[in-house]
Amino acid sequence: MRTCPLNYETVGDPHDPWVLWFHGLFGCGADWRSFAQALPGRYHLLIDLPGHGHSATIVESSWHRCVAELIEALVEPASSLSVVGYSMGARVAMGWLCHTLRQVDRAVLISGHPGLQQVSEREHRLQVDTERAAHLMQLGTQNYLHQWYQSELLQEIHLAEQSETLIARRARNESASVAAAMVGLSTGQQPDYVSDLGKRARHITWVAGARDARYVALLQRAHRKMPGSDLKIAPTVGHQVHLLQPQWLHRVLSDALPLAA
Numbered sequence: 001m002r003t004c005p006l007n008y009e010t011v012g013d014p015h016d017p018w019v020l021w022f023h024g025l026f027g028c029g030a031d032w033r034s035f036a037q038a039l040p041g042r043y044h045l046l047i048d049l050p051g052h053g054h055s056a057t058i059v060e061s062s063w064h065r066c067v068a069e070l071i072e073a074l075v076e077p078a079s080s081l082s083v084v085g086y087s088m089g090a091r092v093a094m095g096w097l098c099h100t101l102r103q104v105d106r107a108v109l110i111s112g113h114p115g116l117q118q119v120s121e122r123e124h125r126l127q128v129d130t131e132r133a134a135h136l137m138q139l140g141t142q143n144y145l146h147q148w149y150q151s152e153l154l155q156e157i158h159l160a161e162q163s164e165t166l167i168a169r170r171a172r173n174e175s176a177s178v179a180a181a182m183v184g185l186s187t188g189q190q191p192d193y194v195s196d197l198g199k200r201a202r203h204i205t206w207v208a209g210a211r212d213a214r215y216v217a218l219l220q221r222a223h224r225k226m227p228g229s230d231l232k233i234a235p236t237v238g239h240q241v242h243l244l245q246p247q248w249l250h251r252v253l254s255d256a257l258p259l260a261a
Helices: 029-037 063-073 088-099 119-139 141-148 157-159 161-169 174-184 213-225 247-255
Strands: 008-011 017-021 043-047 081-086 104-110 201-209 230-234
Touching: 008 029, 017 029, 017 088, 029 043, 029 081, 029 247, 063 088, 081 119, 088 104, 104 247, 119 141, 119 174, 141 161, 141 174, 201 213, 201 247, 213 230, 230 247
Parallel strands: 017 043, 017 081, 081 104, 104 201, 201 230
Antiparallel strands: 008 043
């Protein structure tokens, strides 16, 4: 990897097939460490996206800047290159896929919005995320997270045993940094990527939780427009598949990501 303004950690041998990992809002690259360690025979790059983890000092987040920085940094030769992303990270992965000149073998996109089709929808979503960012600044990270995890989309993790541990870990992120990313990396900032994605990766696996009805419908639409892609539905969970169905997701990833020859 070239000099990259984004922090990252690595797991494995750089001579093996490369896998890039992009986390969700309030997360960091280390969220994926247990998955990377359980998937040998691959070289894993666990990236802290702008405003998160050790990339928290990058507060001037913007959709195009984030994607451009990843394209500039990730130019090293690799025999094989794949990407995994969750939620915000899945959306960043889509942006990177659609603009990089690299040939990408596999993409596993978990609970990621493929993009709003209408400009008016994107403008509305950006306004919503701008208001959410202001609310985050007002409450502070920990108080905001308690409210956020009670939302319909994420409520299941609030009920799970690990919720307090997760909130404590997520609360290490600075409010101002995440608020900037919330606006700069908003769904309202990204185009609808579905029509371009099929041209940019040899194979795409869409993943959604069975109880996340909105995202199941979104990814079914994307899957129909990309007949060569796969759609995997995780049983008994909603949006946060990687947290609540890790063993199921590990099997999906193990099947999807290339191994060293």
